Amino acid sequence: MRFPRWLGPGAVAFLLIWLILLGAGRSAFFRDPGTFWHTTTGELILKDGFVRADPYTFTFAGSWWVPYQWLGEVAMAIAHRAGGFDTQLLVAVTLIASVFAWLAVRLMRTGLHPIFVCGVIALSLAAAGSHFHVRPHLCTLAAMAAVAVAVAETDVARPRLKRLFWLIPMCALWTNIHGGVLGGIGTLCIAFVGWVIVWKLGRPSPLKTWRDVRLLAIVAGGCALSTLVGPYGADMVKTWRVIMDAPELREIIAEHRPLDMTAPYAWPVLALAVLYLFVLYGVKRSAVRVSWLLPLVWLLLAFSRCRHVSLFAVVTLVTITAMWKHTRWALWLAAYRPDMYQPGSAESRPWWAHVWLPALAVLLSLTLQVARVPVPLIGSGWATHDPEQWPVDVLDVLKEHEPKPGEPNHLFNGGYIDGGFVIYHAPGYEVFVDDRCEVFGGPWLVDFVHKSIEPGNAIDEWQTKYGRFDFALTRTGTPFDAVFAASSKEWQSVKVTPTATFYKRRT
Numbered sequence: 001m002r003f004p005r006w007l008g009p010g011a012v013a014f015l016l017i018w019l020i021l022l023g024a025g026r027s028a029f030f031r032d033p034g035t036f037w038h039t040t041t042g043e044l045i046l047k048d049g050f051v052r053a054d055p056y057t058f059t060f061a062g063s064w065w066v067p068y069q070w071l072g073e074v075a076m077a078i079a080h081r082a083g084g085f086d087t088q089l090l091v092a093v094t095l096i097a098s099v100f101a102w103l104a105v106r107l108m109r110t111g112l113h114p115i116f117v118c119g120v121i122a123l124s125l126a127a128a129g130s131h132f133h134v135r136p137h138l139c140t141l142a143a144m145a146a147v148a149v150a151v152a153e154t155d156v157a158r159p160r161l162k163r164l165f166w167l168i169p170m171c172a173l174w175t176n177i178h179g180g181v182l183g184g185i186g187t188l189c190i191a192f193v194g195w196v197i198v199w200k201l202g203r204p205s206p207l208k209t210w211r212d213v214r215l216l217a218i219v220a221g222g223c224a225l226s227t228l229v230g231p232y233g234a235d236m237v238k239t240w241r242v243i244m245d246a247p248e249l250r251e252i253i254a255e256h257r258p259l260d261m262t263a264p265y266a267w268p269v270l271a272l273a274v275l276y277l278f279v280l281y282g283v284k285r286s287a288v289r290v291s292w293l294l295p296l297v298w299l300l301l302a303f304s305r306c307r308h309v310s311l312f313a314v315v316t317l318v319t320i321t322a323m324w325k326h327t328r329w330a331l332w333l334a335a336y337r338p339d340m341y342q343p344g345s346a347e348s349r350p351w352w353a354h355v356w357l358p359a360l361a362v363l364l365s366l367t368l369q370v371a372r373v374p375v376p377l378i379g380s381g382w383a384t385h386d387p388e389q390w391p392v393d394v395l396d397v398l399k400e401h402e403p404k405p406g407e408p409n410h411l412f413n414g415g416y417i418d419g420g421f422v423i424y425h426a427p428g429y430e431v432f433v434d435d436r437c438e439v440f441g442g443p444w445l446v447d448f449v450h451k452s453i454e455p456g457n458a459i460d461e462w463q464t465k466y467g468r469f470d471f472a473l474t475r476t477g478t479p480f481d482a483v484f485a486a487s488s489k490e491w492q493s494v495k496v497t498p499t500a501t502f503y504k505r506r507t
Contacts, residue, residue, distance in 0.1 A: 002347075009108055010354030014101035015361060017125065021093040022377045025132060027386040029089055032133035033420030033435050035076075039088070040424050041067045042077025050231050054439050056423050058410045058430040059466045065439050066232045068239045071176040072136025083369030085134075085383040090369065092134045094362050099142050099314065100125060105354060106149070107321045110330075111343040123275065124317045126268035128310035131255065140180030143170065144311045147184045148294065148318035151191045154206050155291040156322070161206055161215065168222035172229040179240050183301075183311060185223045190297060192216045194290035204289060239438050248442030252449045253435065255307035269309050273299055276316045282327030292323045390421055391473065391500030398502060401471065401494065402428040408470040412459070414452060414480035416445065418473055418500075429471065432462070455479050472503040 003009060021029075037056065044051060045067070054065040067073055079087045104121045108114065128141070150167060154160045167188065174181040196213055199205035207213060227237055243249075249256040259266050276295050283292070298312035324330055325343060333341035365378035374381040385392050403409035411429040413419050419434025433440065433448055440448075451458040459480075463469055472491065474481035476498060484491045484503045491503045 005347075005349055006353055007357065008105070008349045008354035009114070010101045010105040011357040013104040013121070014097045014354075014358040017100055017121075018093055018097040018358070018361065019377065021096060021132070022089070022382070025089060025093060026382060027384050027389070029092055029132060029134050030085065030383065030385050031389055032135055033417040035088070035134045036420035036424035037434060037436070038069065038073045038135060039076050039080050040427065041070070042073035042075070043080075045070055045074055046077055052232075052235075054436075056419070056431060056434060057439070059432055060439050061430065063439065065436070066235045066239055068232065068236050068438075069136040069178050070231070071173075072139060072178055075177075076134070076136070083366065083372075083380065085385075086369045086380050087366065088134045089383045090362065090365050090378075092132070092138055094358075095138050095142055096132060098358070099145050100317075101354070101358075103145060103314065103317050103321070107317070107324075109346040110321060110324050111334075111341055111346055112324070113340045116340065120275070120317065120320065123268055123272050124313045127272045128313035129268075130265040131307060131310045136178045137180060139174070139177045140183070141310050141314060143174045144180065144184055144187070145314040145318065146170065147187055148291075148315045151188065151291045151294070152289075152318050152322040155191075155195075155289045157206070161212060164216070164219045165222070167219060168226055171223040172226035175227045175236060176230045179236075179243070180311070181227060182240060183308075185220075185227075187294060187297070187315070188223060189220055191291055191294065192220055194293075198290055204287065242438045242441070246437060246442030248446045249437055250305065251446055253437065253445075256305050259303045259306045259309065266306075266309075269302060269312065272313060272316055276320060279320050279323060279327055279329070282329040283323055284326075284328075287326050289323070292319050295319050387499060391418060391475075391497070391502075393497035394473070394495050394500050394502045395425060397495045398422070398426050398473070401502075401504060402426045403470070404428065408468075410467055410469050411471040411473060412462075412469040414472070414474035414478055416448065418475075422473065432466075432469075452478065452480055455483050459483055468505075470505050474501050474503070475499065476501045 003012065040056075041051065044055065050070065051067055052064070053062045054060045075091075076088060079091050083090070100121055103124075104117055107120060108117045131137070147167065150160075150164060154164060171181055171185060174184060195205045195207050195216070199207040207216070228234060230236060232239075250258065259269065261270065273295075276299075280288075280292065295312060295316040298308060298315050301308040302312045330341060330343070334343055361378075368375050368379040372380045376382060387393055391398075405428075409429050410432075411422060412432045413422060413434075416433045416435050419431040422429055422431050423434060433445075437445060459469075472480075472484050474484060476496060481501055484501075485493065490506060492506050494502045494504050
């Protein structure tokens with residue numbers, strides 16, 4: 001199918017991905033508790049300036065904490081001001097669609113038939129999709145794609161070596177949006193060291209002289225130092241260390257767990273890994289480039305923590321594009337199935353042909369949301385929270401009993417994921433726990449999860465240590481819920497729903 005010159009395939013790819021994700025992500029993109037407290041934190045920064053102590057809990061109130069994703073949180077707060085959760089969904093979907101449409105155009109320029117391109121893009125989206133949430137980490141997905149493209153293009157075109165300096169300001173910006181910048185810097189360092197090694201071994205490398213090595217050292221050093229650029233300086237690095245030094249998180253937080261190969265979310269990841277290995281196998285050993293091995297690194301990281309699968313997906317997609325024309329499979333298709341693969345057949349179009357229609361669609365959607373016009377998919381009121389995932393059915397009583405300043409406000413929440421929900425919807429409460437692992441630490445959270453299974457005397461012990469609970473929000477039917485239900489003389493059950501129960505201490 002041929003498109004007119006004024007309509008690029010990137011525009012079509014964007015719209016297809018965009019519409020599909022708007023439909024599929026209506027509530028699925030809001031299944032992470034971080035969406036709630038990230039938004040509230042962004043508002044807090046806009047209102048009061050940079051935060052340096054925990055403002056949300058009564059268990060760790062005033063303890064050291066810096067919102068290391070502060071710039072992403074401010075952006076989330078601004079989007080929320082504009083059009084609520086609908087605009088947050090719009091921004092998230094637009095970012096993802098832009099990344100994958102860009103990568104689709106790059107793959108299509110190899111000369112592959114659109115059917116193949118669609119299949120690979122769909123597989124990559126499915127592999128990465130389990131971590132599509134309205135959170136700043138989506139910016140890491142985009143930044144990692146940019147890093148992978150920069151490395152892949154540099155690996156086969158030495159004149160581009162000097163252009164790597166733009167990575168330094170990008171890492172400075174990335175640092176203040178999400179800690180995934182460490183993965184980007186690590187990827188660059190692995191590629192740079194690999195280039196030096198293969199250069200000294202006489203294998204294909206973009207390096208030709210020691211001057212090139214010094215240039216890479218400057219880029220790597222600049223990217224590393226960029227992690228100190230921001231209002232929190234070295235505290236950002238301190239926070240990352242706290243999170244990375246907490247192996248206990250693998251036991252309790254889904255995104256920190258190893259990849260479960262028996263779970264459906266892992267199947268497209270494994271399929272993408274097989275496709276990558278198949279394409280890599282088609283390259284002569286003497287022609288393999290360092291950057292073409294980077295997906296192996298991210299695959300190992302994905303096996304160790306499933307939060308890395310989305311980064312594996314984009315790095316692999318970039319790599320398949322880069323090495324495809326060097327494979328025996330490409331030579332065979334070009335010779336025997338030119339209808340499926342014709343190198344050099346991709347039509348050149350101006351950049352605006354890929355951009356104008358997506359920009360128009362996004363602007364229309366944003367206008368409808370800001371004006372609060374209810375239109376399915378693109379308008380206001382589309383984004384929603386799954387009542388089976390979140391305690392939305394008790395929101396009325398949660399807000400009705402929300403304490404005013406100076407009133408007792410300690411709320412025990414029986415699940416750490418509900419902390420963020422309360423922080424956003426009813427900030428008058430101070431919660432017992434949320435999912436900010438850098439505040440509580442791995443051992444504390446693991447102990448909390450274990451006691452949620454067998455509470456014993458945990459409630460009394462915690463009240464002795466942290467102060468009396470004034471309210472409680474529990475998931476209905478859980479062991480914590482049973483403890484409060486059995487203490488009817490002390491606790492009043494205000495509202496019971498299939499998802500959650502709200503309790504108030506009797507006066």
